[in-house]
Amino acid sequence: MQRRPFTRRGVLKASAGAVAGALAATQVKAAAPEPAAVTPALIEAAKKEGKVVWYAAMDLPVSERVARSFEAKYPGIAVRIERTGSERQFQRLAQEYTAKIYAPDIINASDAAHFVAWKRNGWLAPFVPEEVARFYPPEHRDADGLYATSRVYVSSLGYNTNLVKAEDAPRSFMDLLHPRWLGKMVKAHPAYSGTIMTATFQIARELGWEYFEKLGKQKVLQVQSSVDPPKKLALGERAVMADGNDFNVIQFKEAGQPVEVVYPAEGAPLIVCPNAVLKAAPNPNAARLFQSYLFSREGQQALCDFAAQHSAHPQVTEKPGRTPLAKIKVMKDDPVAVEAQAEEIKARYSKYFGV
Amino acid sequence: MAIALPAESAPRPHKIDLSWPILVLFSAVLVVLIVLPMSWLFYYSFVDRTGAFTLGNFRTLVSDQSFVDPLITTVILATSSSIFCCLVAAPMGWLVARTDMPLRRTVRALVTASFVTPPFLGAIAWELLAAPNSGLINKAWRAISGMPQDEYLFNIYSLPGLIFVVSCYTFPYVFVLIANALDRIPGDLEDASSVLGGRTWTTARRVTIPLALPALLAGALVAFLQAMTLFGSPAILAIPAGFHTMTTKIWSLFNYPPKPELAAAASIPLLVLTIALLRAEHRILGRRGYSVVGGKQGDPRLVRLGWLNWVALAFVFLVLMCPVFLPYGALLNATFSRVATTLIWFDNFTLHNIHFVFFELSATKLAVQNTFILGVWSATVGTIMALIIGYLTTRRAIAGHRTLGFLATAPVAIPGIVLGVGLFLSYARPPFVLYGTLWILFLAFVTIALPAAYQQMQSAFRSVHTDLEDAGRILGATRLRTLRDITAPLLRTSVLATWCFIFVGVIRELSAAIMLFTSETKVISVLIFDLNESGDLGAISVLGLLMLAITFSVVIAVNRIPGFGGVRLRNT
Numbered sequence: 001m002q003r004r005p006f007t008r009r010g011v012l013k014a015s016a017g018a019v020a021g022a023l024a025a026t027q028v029k030a031a032a033p034e035p036a037a038v039t040p041a042l043i044e045a046a047k048k049e050g051k052v053v054w055y056a057a058m059d060l061p062v063s064e065r066v067a068r069s070f071e072a073k074y075p076g077i078a079v080r081i082e083r084t085g086s087e088r089q090f091q092r093l094a095q096e097y098t099a100k101i102y103a104p105d106i107i108n109a110s111d112a113a114h115f116v117a118w119k120r121n122g123w124l125a126p127f128v129p130e131e132v133a134r135f136y137p138p139e140h141r142d143a144d145g146l147y148a149t150s151r152v153y154v155s156s157l158g159y160n161t162n163l164v165k166a167e168d169a170p171r172s173f174m175d176l177l178h179p180r181w182l183g184k185m186v187k188a189h190p191a192y193s194g195t196i197m198t199a200t201f202q203i204a205r206e207l208g209w210e211y212f213e214k215l216g217k218q219k220v221l222q223v224q225s226s227v228d229p230p231k232k233l234a235l236g237e238r239a240v241m242a243d244g245n246d247f248n249v250i251q252f253k254e255a256g257q258p259v260e261v262v263y264p265a266e267g268a269p270l271i272v273c274p275n276a277v278l279k280a281a282p283n284p285n286a287a288r289l290f291q292s293y294l295f296s297r298e299g300q301q302a303l304c305d306f307a308a309q310h311s312a313h314p315q316v317t318e319k320p321g322r323t324p325l326a327k328i329k330v331m332k333d334d335p336v337a338v339e340a341q342a343e344e345i346k347a348r349y350s351k352y353f354g355v
Numbered sequence: 356m357a358i359a360l361p362a363e364s365a366p367r368p369h370k371i372d373l374s375w376p377i378l379v380l381f382s383a384v385l386v387v388l389i390v391l392p393m394s395w396l397f398y399y400s401f402v403d404r405t406g407a408f409t410l411g412n413f414r415t416l417v418s419d420q421s422f423v424d425p426l427i428t429t430v431i432l433a434t435s436s437s438i439f440c441c442l443v444a445a446p447m448g449w450l451v452a453r454t455d456m457p458l459r460r461t462v463r464a465l466v467t468a469s470f471v472t473p474p475f476l477g478a479i480a481w482e483l484l485a486a487p488n489s490g491l492i493n494k495a496w497r498a499i500s501g502m503p504q505d506e507y508l509f510n511i512y513s514l515p516g517l518i519f520v521v522s523c524y525t526f527p528y529v530f531v532l533i534a535n536a537l538d539r540i541p542g543d544l545e546d547a548s549s550v551l552g553g554r555t556w557t558t559a560r561r562v563t564i565p566l567a568l569p570a571l572l573a574g575a576l577v578a579f580l581q582a583m584t585l586f587g588s589p590a591i592l593a594i595p596a597g598f599h600t601m602t603t604k605i606w607s608l609f610n611y612p613p614k615p616e617l618a619a620a621a622s623i624p625l626l627v628l629t630i631a632l633l634r635a636e637h638r639i640l641g642r643r644g645y646s647v648v649g650g651k652q653g654d655p656r657l658v659r660l661g662w663l664n665w666v667a668l669a670f671v672f673l674v675l676m677c678p679v680f681l682p683y684g685a686l687l688n689a690t691f692s693r694v695a696t697t698l699i700w701f702d703n704f705t706l707h708n709i710h711f712v713f714f715e716l717s718a719t720k721l722a723v724q725n726t727f728i729l730g731v732w733s734a735t736v737g738t739i740m741a742l743i744i745g746y747l748t749t750r751r752a753i754a755g756h757r758t759l760g761f762l763a764t765a766p767v768a769i770p771g772i773v774l775g776v777g778l779f780l781s782y783a784r785p786p787f788v789l790y791g792t793l794w795i796l797f798l799a800f801v802t803i804a805l806p807a808a809y810q811q812m813q814s815a816f817r818s819v820h821t822d823l824e825d826a827g828r829i830l831g832a833t834r835l836r837t838l839r840d841i842t843a844p845l846l847r848t849s850v851l852a853t854w855c856f857i858f859v860g861v862i863r864e865l866s867a868a869i870m871l872f873t874s875e876t877k878v879i880s881v882l883i884f885d886l887n888e889s890g891d892l893g894a895i896s897v898l899g900l901l902m903l904a905i906t907f908s909v910v911i912a913v914n915r916i917p918g919f920g921g922v923r924l925r926n927t
Contacts, residue, residue: 053874060891064715080717082874084885091611096873099783101791103874163488163504184505191610192888221512222595228890235696237489257694343612350421354597355607 032145033126035133038292043074045285051078052286055093055104057086057194058273059227059248062307063108069302070293077286085225086111086194087342097123102280105287106294108150110226110273111194113339115147118276125279129292131313136295140272140312147276150294151303152310154268154330155199156246158230161258163239172265173207176242177214186229186238187220189355191346195226199243199269200345201338202331206266209348215242216352233259245271250308250322263328270330377835378753381744385762388802392777393769396626399619399780412620422621425599428514429583432600435518436582437575440526443674445571447526448533453563454658456667462675463534469678470527471906473863473880474520475587476899479887480682481520482591483689485509489696491685512596521588523678525581529574536570537563545656555658569639576636580629584770586866587880591887601625602772602866609870615780622773630768683903686896695892708893712901716894721875722882723901726862729793729878730909733800734857737808740801741853742846745812746838750821760809767806774799775870791873799867804857811856815849816842855910862906 036042046052056063060083067079084092086109096103109115118124124146132141132148140149157176159169170176176185190197203211221238223229229244234257241249246268249261275294281287293299300311304318310325318324338345403409416422447466451459484492487507496508510516540563548558586602593600599607601621608618660667689695693703712719741763747753748760766774778799783790789798819842827837843850865880872881879902886895 055874060716060886060889060894061711064711064717067717068715078717080721082718082877083889085888087611091609091613092874094611095613095783096791099788099790101873101875103791191607219597222597223890224594224888225890228888231890231892232489235486235489235694237486237696346610355594355599355603 031143032128032133035128035130036288036292037130038289042285042289042292046074046283046289047076049283049286050076051080052105052283052290053080053082053103054106054108054290055082055089056108057084057089057110058108059307062303062309065306066294066299066303069299070290073293073298074289077289079290085192086114087191087197087346090114090117090194093118093123097280102278102282104278105281105283106275106277106290108273108275109194110271111197111338112272112274112333112335113198113342114194115142115274115276116335116339119144119146123279125277125281125284125287127277127288127291129288129295131292131297132295135297135314136312137314142274147274148295149272149312150275151273151300151307152312152325153245153247153271153273153308154263154325154328155195155226155243155271156249156268157262157264158233158241158244158246158249159260159262160233160236160239161260162236166260169260169262170240170264171262173203173211174266176218176240177211181218181240183219184239185218185220185242186223186232186240186244187215187242187353188226188229188244189222189224189353190349192224193226194273195245195271196243197342197345198271198333198335198338199226200349201341202269202333203266204345204348205334205337206331209352212349212352216354218242220353222353222355230259243269247308254308263323265329267329267331270333272333272335375753377743378747378755378759381740381747381759382755382762384740385759385765388798388805389762389765389769392774392781393626395780396619396622396773396777399616400623402616404616412616413623415617416620416624421599422604425601425604426624428593428598429601431514432518432521432589433579433583436521436525437579439518439522440529440578441571441575443522444526444529444574445533445567447671447674448530448537449559449563449567450667450671451530452534452537453559453656454660454667456660456664456671458668462671465675465679466527466530468907469524469675470531471859471863471910472524472678472682472903473587473865473899474524474585475591475865475880475884475887476686476863476902477524477678477682478520478588478591479883479892479895479899480685481511481516481523483685483696483892484681485511485516486696487512491688491696491698492681494696512592514593514596514598516596517589517592519677520592521582521585522578524588525578525585526674526678528577528581529571532570532574532577533567536567540566542656549656558656559658572639573636576632580632580770583628584625584772584866586772586869587884590884602770605772605776606869615776618776619780622770622776625770625773626768629770633768686899689892689896690900692893695896708897712894712897718877718882719898722877722879723905725793725796725876726878726880726902727905729796729800730858730861733797733804733861734854736797737801737804737857738812738850738854741805741808741812742843742850743838744809745816746834746842749813749816750824752834760813763809764806766802769802771799771803771864771866772870774802775867778867779870790871791876793876795871796868796876796878799871800857800861800864803864803867804860807860808853808857811849811853812846815846819845851913855913858909858913859906862902 054067063081063083067081070079071077082104089109126145128145136148142148157170170181188196190200220242221232223232226245227248229241230248230252232238233241233249234252246261249259252259275291277287277291297313297315300313300316303309304311304316308322400412401408403411450456451462484490487493487510490509490511492509493507496502511520544562545558548562553561584602586606589600590603594603605618605621608614608621688699690708691704692699693705697703744759744763748756778795779790782788782795789795823841824837827841863880865884868878868881869884872878879898883895883898
């Protein structure tokens with residue numbers, strides 16, 4: 001099957017430029033459905049369904065926070081979140097759909113490649129919330145209106161400031177290969193986490209697999225989710241995180257915990273997380289209402305403020321004191337390539353890291 | 356001379372004896388529970404992805420280093436845990452059953468507590484205690500000894516750490532077997548020894564201990580099997596350290612893209628090893644199963660320890676620190692502390708975790724509900740099945756009772772994760788699509804519980820004389836009616852104990868559930884496992900304590916903590 005020119009190359013530049021030229025991006029491709037507004041009829045129908053199930057490979061406190069704010073805005077619609085890592089979720093959805101079990105209404109993943117696969121499978125429902133059509137830059141929404149970018153962040157390095165002095169902290173991925181970090185690092189797993197799958201792909205592309213081969217000999221503490229390395233840092237269980245995400249570290253730092261983010265000199269892997277309504281959604285109206293809320297300025301602003309992530313919605317403002325995405329040197333993402341190489345990435349990874 | 360029998364003139368109204376239908380029904384149920392999943396497992400292990408016959412899966416198993424290593428690790432883990440358990444449980448069992456050490460009942464109750472504690476929860480609690488840098492014990496030790504920051508006393512993320520944690524929650528099995536055996540060694544033999552001039556220690560050495568040895572051996576085997584088939588603890592402690600055991604390896608084969616053929620093939624060694632070990636145990640213990648020593652219960656002679664009492668008590672409580680006091684303390688601390696591994700003080704006390712679990716975490720309600728439904732139904736149905744099968748086999752009520760007994764015992768040879776794989780392969784496809792419903796979990800839990808429940812009911816039936824039942828039968832009641840009106844009430848205590856046993860087993864089950872759950876059918880154990888993968892230790896602690904609270908309150912409410920199954924049952 002011939003894929004559409006779906007490339008996230010230059011997303012950094014695009015998202016930086018997006019703020020300036022957002023309104024220029026209102027042109028919707030012919031294939032996408034008409035933008036849908038939140039009508040009283042939709043709200044009524046959603047309330048009748050009374051619930052919505054969200055498969056969300058997101059940090060649980062973040063997704064539950066979004067869910068509670070949705071429930072506050074639309075009382076009577078309960079959001080239930082099913083959380084696991086993106087790669088696990090990908091397998092779970094396939095397994096459940098094969099057995100003809102259709103539980104989720106909406107889905108979020110930190111591995112954008114999954115949406116390429118789900119689109120090909122015909123599992124996603126075409127639905128474009130009004131604000132997505134009006135404000136989101138084209139590289140952050142699917143040309144056929146099946147999904148859009150719900151949040152953006154990077155997989156960064158980080159350290160515990162009680163255990164590492166600022167001047168000793170690693171500055172780059174290559175720094176991590178120094179013997180001084182032997183047994184002192186924590187790292188998440190690409191067979192579990194979409195963030196880490198995406199990051200592993202980008203790092204291997206930029207630095208070569210030799211980097212991971214060497215890192216595999218550094219006796220890392222191997223956790224699963226990309227949200228766990230920041231937590232292990234905050235506990236003081238390890239001094240440095242070799243990957244993970246920047247937003248948890250920022251959240252913890254703002255809460256007064258002894259952690260600090262490092263954006264690696266080579267560039268931080270860029271993580272773009274789409275969200276979509278599923279075609280087989282048991283609660284289709286509540287699903288659409290939630291999708292509209294999540295992509296609204298209100299929903300995006302709340303998400304960014306609480307979670308320290310970035311929005312593709314140009315009207316969302318960054319909290320003072322946080323580094324805007326445009327100021328971070330990032331690597332380029334490439335979901336299509338990730339999809340093609342996922343199996344190989346997992347196999348090579350477990351060869352170098354043992355699990 | 357002819358005597359007119361009243362029966363000839365007035366035939367008794369014919370009552371339908373349901374024995375045969377029941378035999379057929381129960382056999383069919385057991386076939387569905389055991390034979391079908393295992394057949395699919397074997398089928399899958401011998402086919403490739405296209406469905407063609409192959410030995411390739413097994414070839415991969417023995418030639419690929421990523422399968423050979425976990426197998427070796429598993430053998431090391433199981434052997435060491437088994438030895439470790441025996442070294443600890445044997446002296447403890449002896450102290451509790453055969454000496455005048457104070458607080459013996461308390462000790463038994465605390466061993467029960469470590470038995471009902473889910474091993475995966477224990478593993479997470481031990482992360483809080485003995486993670487090399489952030490673990491509470493390591494931090495305390497550094498504060499006391501002035502050890503530098505980057506050194507540690509314990510590293511729980513290691514093979515020795517895993518062996519230790521697995522042993523913590525496996526030794527109760529060994530303890531119960533040994534304490535049971537020692538309880539039932541007739542005092543007469545020991546009396547004979549002392550009459551013949553043997554001193555206390557001579558008697559212990561030459562009479563008591565040799566009599567208890569078969570139980571020790573059985574305990575060693577049970578511990579080996581437990582350690583080998585455990586999934587949660589290795590998943591929590593081995594994977595961070597960068598190695599797999601067989602169970603975690605099998606589970607990882609269901610990562611995308613799933614490789615059910617390899618998973619099935621990798622399950623076979625576990626299955627074969629389990630069956631071989633159970634055969635060995637059977638041979639060692641003869642046909643008496645777990646009842647090691649027969650004979651009438653004489654009062655056991657208690658060894659007077661004197662001042663050694665204090666040494667003994669210190670030893671016992673030191674042991675119980677590991678599975679009970681320290682982990683429970685760590686979980687309590689993490690529940691109320693802002694940072695899971697910082698001791699609670701005024702400045703970091705928080706109720707946030709409790710609020711999060713009960714008011715924010717949207718999976719809590721459904722998981723608690725599912726767990727409760729499954730626990731109650733599995734325990735009820737499992738107990739009824741064990742009751743009926745136990746009756747049919749001990750009373751030899753019907754032809755074919757041996758087959759029935761065998762089928763009811765067979766699941767003991769199927770490790771939870773293997774059963775999970777088998778059930779998944781059987782019931783995620785037409786004609787019986789049970790995957791996605793609570794039924795498939797229910798089947799798994801009943802199957803897992805049945806062997807132990809059946810053994811308990813069987814020994815309970817043996818303790819009830821048949822006179823009363825015969826009287827009922829002579830007076831014209833059917834077997835079922837006698838069972839319901841006479842035998843069952845007499846066995847009330849045992850029935851309740853079995854019910855609790857299954858209920859507790861369901862609450863703590865993870866290895867089969869992890870293969871079979873969907874988002875709608877999640878149980879607490881799976882939820883805790885999920886939370887562990889994203890490092891939400893505060894939420895885990897709340898859920899873990901909730902789980903323990905449910906377990907303990909149900910057990911206490913139903914039966915004021917029985918000495919889990921075996922101990923009480925044999926005394927009824």
